[in-house]
Amino acid sequence: MGLSNPHRVLRHEAGHRPFGLADESCRVDDETGDPTCDGGYHQSRAVPNLYRTLRACEDDAADLGRTAANCRTFTSTHPLGQTWFTSEPQPDDLMFNNTVPRAADIRRILWLYARCSEGRC
Numbered sequence: 001m002g003l004s005n006p007h008r009v010l011r012h013e014a015g016h017r018p019f020g021l022a023d024e025s026c027r028v029d030d031e032t033g034d035p036t037c038d039g040g041y042h043q044s045r046a047v048p049n050l051y052r053t054l055r056a057c058e059d060d061a062a063d064l065g066r067t068a069a070n071c072r073t074f075t076s077t078h079p080l081g082q083t084w085f086t087s088e089p090q091p092d093d094l095m096f097n098n099t100v101p102r103a104a105d106i107r108r109i110l111w112l113y114a115r116c117s118e119g120r121c
Contacts, residue, residue, distance in 0.1 A: 008098035015094050015101070016040055019109050022050035024086045024095040026074055038078035047111045049095060049104035050086050057085035064103040 015021035023039035043052045051057040051071075058068035070087040087104070094101040101109065115121045 005098070012094060012098040015105060019105075019112055020044055021095050021105055021108055022048070022084075024050060024084075024088055024093060025090065025097065026077075037074060037076045039076075041076055041082065041084050044108070047104075047108045049088060049108055050084050052082070052084070054085050057087055060104075061087045064107070066103070 022042050026035035026037035027039065028035055041050060043050055054071060057071040061068050061070055064087055066087045071085050073083055073085050076082045076084065088096065088102045090096045092099045094105045112121060
C-alpha cells in the first residue's frame with residue numbers, strides 16, 4: 001500500500017473501518033516485486049465489494065452498472081488460498097490502490113450512512 005501519499009492510505013483504511021469494505025488486490029513487495037495476497041478479504045452480507053464466488057460477482061455486476069465480464073479474480077495466499085472476485089476496475093480504485101471510490105465502494109458507504117440515519121449503525 002505504501003506511504004507515499006498518507007491521505008490516500010487514510011482514505012483506503014477508512015474504507016475498511018467504519019465502512020466495512022474489503023481489499024480488492026494483493027500488495028506488491030517493494031523489494032522483490034512479488035505479490036502478497038494476505039489482506040482484509042471478506043464478502044459482506046449486505047452490499048459487498050468482494051465476492052467468494054464468480055456467480056455472486058456476476059449476479060451483482062448489473063447492480064453496479066457493469067457486466068459479468070467485468071468480474072476479475074485473485075487468490076489469497078493466507079490462510080487457505082481462497083479465490084476472490086470483484087467487478088471494480090483497476091488500477092484506479094479505493095480498495096485496490098488507494099485512489100477513487102468506485103461503484104461498489106460508494107454503494108457500501110451510502111448504505112452505512114442510510115443505516116446510521118435510521119439509527120441502525
